[in-house]
Amino acid sequence: MKTKPMATSLRGKVNFSTFTIIFLTVGLFVALSLFTETFFSYSNIYSLVFGLSIQFFAMIGFTYLMIMGEIDLSVGAVYGFGGALLGIFVITFQMPFFPALILTLVVAALIGFINGYLVVRFRLISMMVTIGMMSILKGLTSILTGSLGAQVFPSVYRALIKYKLFDIHWSIIAFLLILVILEVLLKWTAPFRRMYYIGHNINTARVYGIKVERMKIVAFMTSAVTAAFGGILATSRITHAYPTTGLGLEFTVVTAAVLGGASLFGGRGSMLRSALGLAFLALVLNGMIIFRIDPYFQQVLLGAILIAAVFVDTRLNRVRA
Numbered sequence: 233m234k235t236k237p238m239a240t241s242l243r244g245k246v247n248f249s250t251f252t253i254i255f256l257t258v259g260l261f262v263a264l265s266l267f268t269e270t271f272f273s274y275s276n277i278y279s280l281v282f283g284l285s286i287q288f289f290a291m292i293g294f295t296y297l298m299i300m301g302e303i304d305l306s307v308g309a310v311y312g313f314g315g316a317l318l319g320i321f322v323i324t325f326q327m328p329f330f331p332a333l334i335l336t337l338v339v340a341a342l343i344g345f346i347n348g349y350l351v352v353r354f355r356l357i358s359m360m361v362t363i364g365m366m367s368i369l370k371g372l373t374s375i376l377t378g379s380l381g382a383q384v385f386p387s388v389y390r391a392l393i394k395y396k397l398f399d400i401h402w403s404i405i406a407f408l409l410i411l412v413i414l415e416v417l418l419k420w421t422a423p424f425r426r427m428y429y430i431g432h433n434i435n436t437a438r439v440y441g442i443k444v445e446r447m448k449i450v451a452f453m454t455s456a457v458t459a460a461f462g463g464i465l466a467t468s469r470i471t472h473a474y475p476t477t478g479l480g481l482e483f484t485v486v487t488a489a490v491l492g493g494a495s496l497f498g499g500r501g502s503m504l505r506s507a508l509g510l511a512f513l514a515l516v517l518n519g520m521i522i523f524r525i526d527p528y529f530q531q532v533l534l535g536a537i538l539i540a541a542v543f544v545d546t547r548l549n550r551v552r553a
Contacts, residue, residue: 253492253505257512264519271522280514285407286393286469287481288507289462292414293344293455294485295506297358299418300448301431301498302351306343306362307459307485309369311478314340314460315467316376322386324379329388336464337457343369344456348449366482370475377475384472393468403465414503427451431498483538488513490541495549513537 265272290307297304314336321332347365351358384390395402417424429437430444437444459478467473490496491512492505513534520530 253508253512256491257508257515260512260515260519264515264522268519268522271518276518280511280518281404281407282401284507284511284514285401285403286462286465287484287510288407288411289465290459290478290481291485291488291506291510292410292458292503293451293453294459295489295494295501295503296427296451297448297455298486298489298494298496299427299431299498299501300451301434302358302448302451303486303496304347304362304452304455305359305482305486306347306365306369307455308478308481308483309366309373310340310343310456310459311463311466311481312475313343313369313373313376313478314463315477316373316380316473316475317460318389318464319380319383319385319467319473320376322389323383329386333464337460340456340460341453344453345449347456348452351452352445352448373473373477374475377473380473382472385468389468390471391468393465411503411507418501418503428499428501431495431500433499483534484513485510487534487538487541490545491537495545496542497545497549500549 270276290311294304294307317339318332318336321327321335322329325332327335343365347358347361350356350361393401393403397405418427419425426437426442426447429440429442430447434444463478466477470477485506488509489501489506491509492502492507494501494506516533516537517530520533525533
């Protein structure tokens with residue numbers, strides 16, 4: 233059978249979330265502003281964006297992997313592990329902060345490399361590999377946080393997230409700048425566009441000379457490093473390590489990515505729409521808190537949103553033309 237040219241084969245595919253996630257997010261924002269008294273306040277909006285700027289780091293490499301048809305369910309565990317490991321380095325081993333930060337990110341890169349190598353070398357299912365890594369890291373995080381107890385991090389660690397530019401936390405500015413840069417790179421540069429080719433048809437990508445295995449390993453490493461950095465910022469914000477940091481984050485990011493048009497079957501995705509999906513979920517959670525909805529029912533609703541998003545993705549994108 234004749235292979236269809238790659239650039240042509242990517243055209244005309246259904247992407248149900250191109251505008252839907254924008255309408256959903258803006259519509260929910262307007263509704264909460266109109267029907268609640270506390271939502272549309274500077275402190276609440278700022279707190280929402282501040283939280284998004286931290287969690288967004290866990291979405292970066294994760295979105296890349298989904299575009300290539302892989303998934304990293306260890307992001308939440310890496311998120312929690314990164315903060316705890318850095319705490320061990322600076323408190324238990326009394327390392328200077330910035331060398332300890334670099335070492336923590338190197339360890340995270342090694343975790344991502346292991347995930348990626350197992351997937352591409354032995355053709356294992358990425359979901360199962362990363363679930364296994366998630367279990368390992370959760371156990372290690374519990375051990376590390378148990379060793380730290382309730383010790384407050386040193387001032388230099390706590391200050392990491394507090395730096396401001398123009399009276400705005402640096403993480404918010406970095407979030408917006410990185411988001412724009414990564415979206416432009418995905419849309420307009422050949423190296424990043426290759427991710428879509430891999431996700432759309434891995435065999436055709438190889439025919440065109442794309443280093444599929446190398447790109448997937450780099451994406452897994454990126455996923456782990458960015459998730460660990462996000463977790464470091466989160467623990468800097470709360471001032472000490474908790475074993476539950478990052479708990480359930482993997483389901484948040486996969487829901488956000490699918491809401492933003494990424495497909496579990498690969499070949500689709502956008503950094504901007506992933507961020508909008510994350511913002512939509514943050515608005516849903518914020519609204520439920522304002523309306524004092526039971527936390528258990530909050531989990532029910534978030535789970536229903538994930539199932540609905542996966543259902544629509546499967547119905548629209550499973551059958552490839």
